[in-house]
Amino acid sequence: MRRYARDDIDATVREVTHLHHQAMYDANPARARQSREMALRLGRELLAVASPGMQPMAWLTLSEWVYEMYGLLAHHVEALAQAKRAWLAASVMRPHPRDVEAFEGMRVNAGRLVIITLNNLGLARLAFRQAGELYEDRALQRAARYVHAPLTWDCLNAMADLPRSSLRGARKLREDADITLMQKEADDFDILAHALLGRSYAEVCITHGRYREAAANLPRDDAALDAIPHLGLPHRVMFLRTRARLLWKQPQRDLEQWRSVMRQAVNIARSAALYNELAEFERQYGADILATL
Secondary structure (H helix, E strand, O other), X not given: OOOOOHHHHHHHXXXXXXXXXXXXXXXXXXXXXXXXXXXXXXHHHHHHHOOOOOOHHHHHHHHHHXXXXXXXXXXXXXXXXXXXXXXXXXXXXXXXXXXXXXXXXXXXXXHHHHHHHHHHOOOHHHHHHHHHHHHOOHHHHHOHHHHHHHHHXXXXXXXXXXXXXXXXXXXXXXXXXXXXXXXXXXXXXXXXXXXXXXXXXXXXXXXXXXXXXXXXXXXXXXXXXXXXXOOOHHHHHHHHHHHHHHHHHOOXXXXXXXXXXXXXXXXXXXXXXOHHHHXXXXXXXXXXXXXXX
């Protein structure tokens, strides 16, 4: 195993951060897949030897990137273990005073990782309960501009899988998160964040049979998707998955259009090795239906 001096840690975290960015946002499936593999390898090596107390911010950043790489590969056991480790470490860390706000955001984010995995495992009720506890965490109020929107789309994703949930409550959560985004210093990623909030809210609308409202909260076509800055392959597949679910659930199904959207989504997921998305497609439709695409 590679050895790391303390001065090497920040440099390696920057390298893994760059690889993570490519894995999430590169439009080339082969490059994205290769970057994910390298990020996971380097990240795991460093986490095995680095002390969380030595450089809290760097350690939590690295922990999140490694978690996301596990998630894309559908390695949920490893992802959950990494999420719990990050959450436990964050609860006892003491950051430098200049880093308090950013650290609080990262601490809430560590809690989010557990929620994401619970959603991926189909444990929506537990994920929703965990999200509710994080909303009450004072750290969220101190660092809302960092994590309010991501926590909200995680909560909405859980609500979409609940047999009973409040559409009015979901709408209020989404509106509050949109307002928080507009109150921070704007950047291009905010456009993607607003779109992801809309996608998760659309999932809740579909569950409630509000198909027109769901459609109104999704990019209307591929051109609208292409116009979203920083839209990576994982995000594209998520939007296509929701569009496909909307087509599938409506009383008057357009099966040809559904097949077209699903082929596009499955082809991207296969080429980029997004195994979590492929597992989700199989959960929703079954292996037999997917085999006909």
